[in-house]
Amino acid sequence: MHTTYLVVTLAAIVANAGIALADFARAKFVLANSAEVGVPPSWVPWLATMKLAGAIGLLLGLLGVQVIGIAAAIGLVLFYTGALITHVRARVFYNIAFPGGYFALALAAAALAVAQ
Template structure:
């Protein structure tokens, strides 16, 4: 179970790093995806920073599990909020948020079982 926890943590960390960097640099594709949700481009660095903080927490969490668990709980809440934002805006393009929520929830489940 420990190996699965490390693998899922690393996969999620890489995904959050990529997504977070795209928000930090305000990639045009990301800005366009956020506009229908009413998220101003000025907020993207904050959202990206939260994802990168999750990345750091997951990586350190490999050696200090309580931090990894806290980080992944934060990511579950982040993506639950993202899905709520999509629903409020009546935006059906929420597959990415759903995928990341499922990956975060699976990582949380495995981390809790391994510790």
């Protein structure tokens, strides 16, 4: 179980840190997707900060601060639940797999962290 927890959590850290960096860089695909689902460009840095904070929290969980890791994973689950709801409300389904994938990673990391 520990190896699975380690692999899944590392994947969630890399994924969230990577997309946060793309958000901070205001990558074209980030701004296009945000506009398509009705998220104002001014929100992108704040959302990136939350993603990066979640990744850092997951890392702290791996380094032994388990309560922070669990809280970060739950925070990311809630964050990506909001992203999925935003996609559904905007009726943008062709790329819903992206927030769905991040949601699944966060959910798996949370479940595995609690099971530790």
